[in-house]
Amino acid sequence: MFRFKFFTFLVLxxxxxxxxxxxxxxxxxxxxxxxxxxIEAYREGxxxxxxxxxxxxxxxxxxAEILFPQGELAPKAALMAAYSxxxxxxxxxxxxxxxxxxxxxxxxxxxxxxxxxxxxxYYEQIVDExxxxxxxxxxxxxxxxxxxxxPNTEYAIDADFKLDLINDILAAKEMYIGLYYFDKKKWIPxxxxxxxxxxxxxTTIYAEEALxxxxxxxxxxxxxxxxxxxxxxxGYNYQSSKWYENSYSLFNKNYKKRKKExxxxxxxxxxGILKKFKSLIEWDG
Numbered sequence: 001m002f003r004f005k006f007f008t009f010l011v012l013x014x015x016x017x018x019x020x021x022x023x024x025x026x027x028x029x030x031x032x033x034x035x036x037x038x039i040e041a042y043r044e045g046x047x048x049x050x051x052x053x054x055x056x057x058x059x060x061x062x063x064a065e066i067l068f069p070q071g072e073l074a075p076k077a078a079l080m081a082a083y084s085x086x087x088x089x090x091x092x093x094x095x096x097x098x099x100x101x102x103x104x105x106x107x108x109x110x111x112x113x114x115x116x117x118x119x120x121x122y123y124e125q126i127v128d129e130x131x132x133x134x135x136x137x138x139x140x141x142x143x144x145x146x147x148x149x150x151p152n153t154e155y156a157i158d159a160d161f162k163l164d165l166i167n168d169i170l171a172a173k174e175m176y177i178g179l180y181y182f183d184k185k186k187w188i189p190x191x192x193x194x195x196x197x198x199x200x201x202x203t204t205i206y207a208e209e210a211l212x213x214x215x216x217x218x219x220x221x222x223x224x225x226x227x228x229x230x231x232x233x234x235g236y237n238y239q240s241s242k243w244y245e246n247s248y249s250l251f252n253k254n255y256k257k258r259k260k261e262x263x264x265x266x267x268x269x270x271x272g273i274l275k276k277f278k279s280l281i282e283w284d285g
Contacts, residue, residue, distance in 0.1 A: 038068045042077055049084055058084040058093070075105045082117060091121045112146065116155040119143045123162060126169065133173075140166050164203070171201035171210075178213065187217050208234060212243035219250050227251075 045060030061081035065074045082097035098118040102111065119142035125135040143159040143166070150156055178193030194217070197210035211234040218227035231247045238244050 034068045035071065038064045038071055038073050038077075041067060042073050042080075045077070045080060045084075049080070054084040054088045054090070057081075058097075075101065075108050075110070078105070079110060079114065082114070086117060086121060089124075091125055095121050112150040112153055112155055115142055115145050115149075116159065119146065119159065119162075123166075126166075136166055136169060140170075167201050168204045168206070171197050171204040171206040174201070175206045175209065178210070182213065182217065187221060191217055208238040208241045208243045211238070212247045215247040215250060 041060050041064035045057045045064060048054075048060060049057035058081040061077040061084065064077040065081070068074060078097060078101045082094045082101065085091075085094035085097060095118060098114050098121070101108075101114050102118070105111065108114075119139050122135045122139035122142065126132075126139065127135075140163060143163050146153070146155050146159040147163070174193045174196045178190050178197075181187075181190035181193065191214065194210040194213045197204070197206050198214070201207065211230050214230040215227045215234065218224075218230065227250070231244075231251065234241070234244045234247055
C-alpha cells in the first residue's frame, strides 16, 4: 500500500513538472508573440508618423505600450505618442501623455526629455500674459525642474534662457498693472506691483523702471525718505539709466534746465575748439 502511494506521488510530481514546463513554454511563446505584436505596432506608428498622420501614429504607439508595458519598447512608445501629438500642436494630448510618462517611468533615462517637452508644450501656449497665466506658471515650474534636477544637460541651457524670457513676461504684466494703478492714483496697489518686480524679477529689464516708479510714488505721497531709499538703489545699480535721471530730476527740479544749459555751453566750447584747431591746420597756400 505504501509503495502504491509513493508511486502515485512520483507520478503526480512528474505530471506537475511536465505541466509546469508546458505552461512555461506556452508563456514563453505568448511573450514572444506579444513582443512581435509590439514591434509591429511600433513600426506602424513610425511609418504613420513619418507620413504625417500623427493621430494614427500616437494610437499605434499607445497600442505598442499597452501590449507589453514591461517591455523595453513601452517607454519609448509612450514618449513617441507624446511627441507625435506635440508636432501638430495637440498640446493637451501631448501634456497628458508626458505627465503619465513621468508618473509611470520615474527613473527612466529619458525623464529629463519628458520634463523638457512638457515645459515646451506649456511655453508654446503662452499668448497673452495679461489674460492667461496658467501656461506661463506651468512652463516656469517644469523648466525649473530641469535646472534643479538636470543642471548639466543641454536641456538646462535652453531652460535657463526660456526662464529669463518668462520672467520678463511676468515682470511686464506686473508693470502693466502697476502703471494702471499709478494712473488711477491708487498708490498702495501700484506700490505692491512695483515691489513685486523688485522682489521677484530683479534681473529683468523692468527692474530699473520699477525702482523709479517707487521713487515717484513715494515722492508724490510726501514720503521723501522712502523715495530717497529707492533712488539710492536705482543710482547704485543703474546709474547710467534714463530712469535714474528721471528720479534724480524729481529731487532737483532745475536739473533738466541746468543740463540743457550745460550742453549748450559745452557745444559753444566745442565749436570754439574746433574753429581754433581748423585755423591751425589750414594751409594758406
